[in-house]
Amino acid sequence: MSDSPTPPEPMGPPESSEPTGPVEPHEVVPRNTERSPRRGMCAAVLALEAVALGLSTPVMITIAEVSTGPALAVGLGLALAALVVAGLLRAEWGYALGWLIQVAAVALGFVVPMMFVVGGIFALLWGTAYFLGRKIERERAAAWAAWSADRVQP
Numbered sequence: 001m002s003d004s005p006t007p008p009e010p011m012g013p014p015e016s017s018e019p020t021g022p023v024e025p026h027e028v029v030p031r032n033t034e035r036s037p038r039r040g041m042c043a044a045v046l047a048l049e050a051v052a053l054g055l056s057t058p059v060m061i062t063i064a065e066v067s068t069g070p071a072l073a074v075g076l077g078l079a080l081a082a083l084v085v086a087g088l089l090r091a092e093w094g095y096a097l098g099w100l101i102q103v104a105a106v107a108l109g110f111v112v113p114m115m116f117v118v119g120g121i122f123a124l125l126w127g128t129a130y131f132l133g134r135k136i137e138r139e140r141a142a143a144w145a146a147w148s149a150d151r152v153q154p
Contacts, residue, residue, distance in 0.1 A: 037140075038133020039089045042098055045129050046086035049122045053105060054079035056112055064112050074111075078104055095130065102126050 057075030060066040066074075082101050088094035102123040109116030 036133065037136045038130060041129035041133050042095065042126065043086040043089055045122060045125045046082045046089075046098060046101065049101070049105060049126075050079040050082035050086075052118055052122065053082060053108075056108060056115060056118075059112050059114070066111060074108070078108070098126060098130075 054076055056078075057071050060071035060075055061068055064071075078101065081097075081104075085094055085097045085101055088097060102119070105119035105122055106116060107119075109119055
């Protein structure tokens with residue numbers, strides 16, 4: 001055993017992130033690019049919407065006088081579907097399912113009229129999150145491409 005203390009493990013990024021060999025422009029990848037703002041915002045909307053859809057179940061039973069079985073199937077089924085779709089947003093087709101959840105939430109207004117308003121609000125939030133997220137992703141990709149192109153040129 002040595003009396004000298006061992007140096008602490010380095011924390012954080014390495015001191016130099018410069019490539020050691022020749023690197024193609026498409027090989028240089030920024031950190032944390034896998035975090036999609038569109039995915040995060042849309043998943044948050046779906047998670048909150050799942051709560052609203054779940055709470056529509058007792059409203060369907062008591063106010064709209066829907067029998068318990070169908071009310072549970074529709075209300076909790078849509079809530080569960082919204083949570084599952086929030087997890088499927090890694091794939092592009094998950095967003096199409098998200099749009100279907102929005103249509104179903106608004107259509108629930110035919111049973112509980114207040115869901116036209118609640119579903120409409122969530123549909124607007126979903127659309128805003130989707131299109132704003134796409135815009136952020138495009139701008140981020142363009143900025144990264146410009147930065148990457150500047151680094152490669154001598």
